[in-house]
Amino acid sequence: MDIRLKALLKSLWVYHLSTGSCNNCDIEVLDCLTPRYDIERFGMLPAGSIKHADLLLITGSCNRQSVARMKRLYEQVPRPCFVVAIGECALSRGMFIHSYNCPQPLDRIIPVDVYIPGCPPKPEAIIAGMVKLLEKVKNK
Amino acid sequence: MKETIIPIGPYHPLQEEPEFFTLTVEGERVVDIDVRVGYNHRGIEKLSEMKTFDQSTFVIERICGICSTSHPFAYTRALEDIISMGVPRRARYIRTIIAEGERIHSHLLWLGLAGHFLGYKTVYMWAWKLREEILDVMEMLSGNRNNYAMFKPGGVRRDIKAADLPVALGKLDSIIPTLEMLRKAVLEDPVLHARTQGIGVLSKQDAIDFSALGPTARASGVARDVRKDCPYGAYDEVEWDMIVTANGDVFDKLVVRIGEVFESVRIMKACLLNLPRGEIDAGIADIPPGEGIGHIEAPRGETFHYVRSDGTNRPVRHKVRAPTFMNLPTFKTTVKGATLSDATIILAAIDPCYCCTERMAVRDPEGRTLGDGYDLIRLSQEKTARIKRKMGNK
Ligand code: SF4
Numbered sequence: 001m002d003i004r005l006k007a008l009l010k011s012l013w014v015y016h017l018s019t020g021s022c023n024n025c026d027i028e029v030l031d032c033l034t035p036r037y038d039i040e041r042f043g044m045l046p047a048g049s050i051k052h053a054d055l056l057l058i059t060g061s062c063n064r065q066s067v068a069r070m071k072r073l074y075e076q077v078p079r080p081c082f083v084v085a086i087g088e089c090a091l092s093r094g095m096f097i098h099s100y101n102c103p104q105p106l107d108r109i110i111p112v113d114v115y116i117p118g119c120p121p122k123p124e125a126i127i128a129g130m131v132k133l134l135e136k137v138k139n140k
Numbered sequence: 141m142k143e144t145i146i147p148i149g150p151y152h153p154l155q156e157e158p159e160f161f162t163l164t165v166e167g168e169r170v171v172d173i174d175v176r177v178g179y180n181h182r183g184i185e186k187l188s189e190m191k192t193f194d195q196s197t198f199v200i201e202r203i204c205g206i207c208s209t210s211h212p213f214a215y216t217r218a219l220e221d222i223i224s225m226g227v228p229r230r231a232r233y234i235r236t237i238i239a240e241g242e243r244i245h246s247h248l249l250w251l252g253l254a255g256h257f258l259g260y261k262t263v264y265m266w267a268w269k270l271r272e273e274i275l276d277v278m279e280m281l282s283g284n285r286n287n288y289a290m291f292k293p294g295g296v297r298r299d300i301k302a303a304d305l306p307v308a309l310g311k312l313d314s315i316i317p318t319l320e321m322l323r324k325a326v327l328e329d330p331v332l333h334a335r336t337q338g339i340g341v342l343s344k345q346d347a348i349d350f351s352a353l354g355p356t357a358r359a360s361g362v363a364r365d366v367r368k369d370c371p372y373g374a375y376d377e378v379e380w381d382m383i384v385t386a387n388g389d390v391f392d393k394l395v396v397r398i399g400e401v402f403e404s405v406r407i408m409k410a411c412l413l414n415l416p417r418g419e420i421d422a423g424i425a426d427i428p429p430g431e432g433i434g435h436i437e438a439p440r441g442e443t444f445h446y447v448r449s450d451g452t453n454r455p456v457r458h459k460v461r462a463p464t465f466m467n468l469p470t471f472k473t474t475v476k477g478a479t480l481s482d483a484t485i486i487l488a489a490i491d492p493c494y495c496c497t498e499r500m501a502v503r504d505p506e507g508r509t510l511g512d513g514y515d516l517i518r519l520s521q522e523k524t525a526r527i528k529r530k531m532g533n534k
Contacts, residue, residue, distance in 0.1 A: 015153070016156070017151060017158075017179070018156065018157055018158055019158070019179075020179065020180045020181065020182055020204040020495075021157075021180065021205075022182075022203060022204055022205045022495055023204055023205040023495050023497065024202075024205020024206075024208065024286050024287060025159060025205070026156045026157065026205075027156070027206065027249065027286070028285075028286075029274075030268075032154060034252075034264070034265055034268035034269060034272075035265050035269045036269060036272045037351075041497075046153060047153070048153050049153070060180070061182055063180070063181055063182060064177045065178050065179045065180070065181065066150070066158055066180075069151060069158070069179075072364055073151060078524075089217055091264055095187075095198070095199055095202050095492055096182045096183075096187065096202075098185075098187060098190060099182050099183040099186070100181045100183050100186065101181050101500075102182060102183075103462070110318065118200075119287065120285075120286060120287065122285065125163055125373070126440070131360065
């Protein structure tokens with residue numbers, strides 16, 4: 001196993017990006033960091049800067065304004081980096097699929113490793129997704 | 141001294157939503173601020189006009205995840221205004237219960253984030269831990285933690301089971317001691333006093349001039365609350381007090397919000413105890429032509445919806461104004477003169493919600509802003525004509 005991937009198993013630092021969401025998924029992501037769900041037990045901490053991140057948690061419907069910024073941020077993440085799409089919006093644009101401002105779903109723009117469906121997904125679902133991601137890293 | 145411009149955003153680890161601030165600073169002092177929104181724009185008004193009246197409630201709910209009750213509440217009230225009809229009493233009580241539950245979790249969420257902005261993580265963790273208890277109650281009553289989907293034109297979609305009432309009341313009682321502890325910890329903490337008292341003052345006159353709404357106005361001594369001024373739901377049938385303070389600084393906004401959490405628990409308990417029997421849905425079949433407005437007090441202030449109907453099953457125009465739209469311009473007075481380190485908490489103090497507020501402007505290739513909806517309609521017609529020409533139709 002690549003030493004860089006091995007290091008990630010116990011300390012994945014996350015950076016959360018909202019690309020035009022209703023806020024609910026973002027709040028559930030923050031909820032995972034608070035005492036009841038406490039995702040920190042998997043070594044996940046919010047990173048202070050995108051340059052320290054290993055994992056991008058992306059929510060929202062990828063609207064025209066934010067897509068360009070999101071791409072720029074994606075290019076700045078040090079590799080190896082993983083992307084998790086959270087919520088129906090990020091998966092397929094969900095409710096906003098007919099909107100004039102949301103032309104493309106997330107996985108047509110950047111590669112996505114784990115999809116967590118739900119509108120919003122419960123924190124338990126987000127944690128289950130994270131565990132799957134850790135499995136994926138392990139098997140790489 | 142030389143002016144420097146500090147950009148914050150659109151993606152910043154402190155912000156959960158994308159928004160862009162340009163702070164102009166002279167040394168440590170902020171001399172000007174500019175806010176740019178639009179990173180969350182999803183075209184909800186247009187989407188709502190593409191759906192039927194009943195389907196729209198689900199889209200409207202997703203304007204904002206924190207106000208996922210306030211928007212459908214105002215929207216259904218606008219529809220009921222078009223028909224000029226009332227809602228069954230039991231449905232009004234259930235609506236009030238859900239709306240107050242939302243207020244509690246929203247204010248606790250803000251309290252936590254305020255702690256986070258101040259670097260006071262203990263408050264953040266405690267407030268969010270407490271919020272989970274309320275979300276449990278809401279999940280029990282409505283079936284989901286957020287986005288409750290309880291509202292429909294003319295009533296509510298789901299009834300509250302009699303077996304759930306004592307459990308919900310018990311839960312509400314059990315959070316009171318922790319809430320008391322949190323109130324004491326926050327309001328008597330010298331560190332928090334130092335960071336928030338006298339910071340970001342919005343004077344009463346400014347609050348009136350900017351038409352500030354909700355807790356932002358009430359903290360500045362403007363007694364303005366739709367629940368009292370123009371009662372709806374069950375607010376005129378239960379006892380509660382409006383919390384108003386005089387100073388208008390960040391600390392007073394803290395006091396108002398924590399006080400409101402207690403009042404909301406009181407309202408919720410009163411409604412659960414006195415829940416009347418009867419129908420929960422008035423059974424609206426058609427919406428006649430006409431226009432209606434609905435306004436309610438969301439956790440951040442007055443949410444306003446305007447709906448115009450032409451007698452079909454879709455709205456022809458749906459206009460949404462969220463409270464942050466009115467509260468945002470108060471930055472122009474509150475942030476000016478503050479130090480850079482205080483600016484973050486002042487910007488957070490109005491409890492801004494950008495995904496409610498999103499507006500957009502369209503520019504043509506020459507860089508001119510095309511102002512209103514008519515311009516957009518013209519653009520769309522021109523495009524259709526172009527496509528028709530290309531396809532060989534006349
Ligand atoms: S998936 Fe649903 S809850 Fe999440 S941001 Fe989109 S609309 Fe909001």
